[in-house]
Amino acid sequence: AQSVTQPDIHITVSEGASLELRCNYSYGATPYLFWYVQSPGQGLQLLLKYFSGDTLVQGIKGFEAEFKRSQSSFNLRKPSVHWSDAAEYFCAVGLTDSWGKFQFGAGTQVVVTP
């Protein structure tokens, strides 16, 4: 069965420092990969997505992610974090052998300190 693992439940980072959020997946078919962000009290917003091609993808708000097929990973990075990046981040796999369903990770809560 498919699964998505975000090993870090909670990360604290200083403003201006770099951030990396890990995501590993298990899926038999070719995955579509996504990162979403959820600010407090809000729905989820797409940060970036990978379908094919260049394995390093750029997203909104200065985020990027790298797909590594050999490691079944899709880690999210930002070189310099801003206080407004405090939020919960979700990795998701699009199940390409279904009608359009997704499998989500449990999320990583990011706290930004001054």
Place this chain on the structure above:
Amino acid sequence: DVKVTQSSRYLVKRTGEKVFLECVQDMDHENMFWYRQDPGLGLRLIYFSYDVKMKEKGDIPEGYSVSREKKERFSLILESASTNQTSMYLCASSTSWGLNTGELFFGEGSRLTVL
């Protein structure tokens, strides 16, 4: 601007009540979803609809039903609410995979408390 609108941001209901959560999208998307979000569990799929009047059970359909009579509207129904259904409910829509993107667009969520 694309939009998924959930009718209620906050609801408080009593055990045994029937609860309707409404969701409308204005993007002419084929697919619509209802997720439940609980701390530490991420998003879990309750039901999924890939066309009008078509539905498919997700991972946790027990205690829920859905209705999709029009393409833009997808309703989640709790026939008899229970306290373990206290949660945040998120509606989303997307195109099908063959139409290039397939990403999910989310509403702002409906926080349901069952007393």
